[in-house]
Amino acid sequence: MSDILVLYYSQGGAVRDMAQLIARGIDSVPDMRARLRTVPKVSANCEATEPEIPATGAPYVELKDLEECVGLALGSPTRFGNMAAPMKYFLDGTTSLWLKGALIGKPAAVFTSTGSQHGGNESTLLTMMLPLLHHGMLIVGLPYSEPALASTTSGGTPYGASHIGGASDDRPITEDERKLCIALGKRLAITAAKLVA
Template sequence: MSEILVLYYSQGGAVREMAQLIARGVESVKGIKARIRTVPKVSANCEATEPDIPTSGAPYVELKDLQECIGLALGSPTRFGNMAAPMKYFLDSTTSLWLKGALIGKPASLFTSTGSLHGGNESTLLTMMLPLLHHGMLIVGLPYSEPELSSTTSGGTPYGASHVGGISDDKPITDDERKLCIALGKRLAESALKLAA
């Protein structure tokens, strides 16, 4: 069975929940399974600060996870309009895959969560695309045929799924955000199957 890698970093839990929703969308497509992985925290010196194996939740990603999957859903909370350092730290370690062209032609989607409505949702999704484009990946977004994209008053963009969590009140993922996460996972899986054929 073919797999889509759902790779995320989450500090408060919202991005982890989005990853699970995207995985649900991925697995709604016959013949596709979601492989959920995360990355460890890093220190200010850009060194991993967590044990080699997580005590709970998704396992840490390995380069082979990227190589073996037919598509990628990549998620991170927003940090000043960009992805969080742990995700950037991991992506910076993928040069060996880039040299081999291991990700060329594979589809990728993105997702994020911010503290405020104008807190960098879209810029984070756009900056997360850059290393994937360097790898030769094909970006799969959300088309406006998804009705929630036009009706949402919280997260949701054509660049990928997003959530507005609130700066101090940890707002739950809204129904529109939830539906868009599932739709993104499904669209990514369908695209990956077509490209793999």
């Protein structure tokens, strides 16, 4: 059984819900298993502000999670068209893996939730890809052969799964958004399985 890391930061819960749907898609592929992990909040001067072990939900990620997994799904809410600071802070600390080439050739996918239809979901997905490309990862998106990509009136892009949560992030994930999250997880897992073989 090979693990695919589903690494996310979620403040209002939408990105966490998306991560669980992506994990469902991963788990639907034989010999693949999702490993859910999150990152702690950081202060304005980039110091962790939460206890070492979260009280509930997914454990905090460690560098070994990235090294051990055969693929990565990376998720963050949008902050001014970019990933949230806690996720960027974690990725900035992965230089040791970059020096070893630990992630080269592993497939990766990205997902996000935004407050509005034009709130930066596509730019967030694109900027989340940049550190992954520097690590030598292979980016997996959503092809237009996914019917929900053509029918969605909310989130969903060829760059990765997305959700339009509204200003308070309490708008439920739509059926099309759900389908695209599951499809992205499944596509990532199928790609990883082919690369492992």
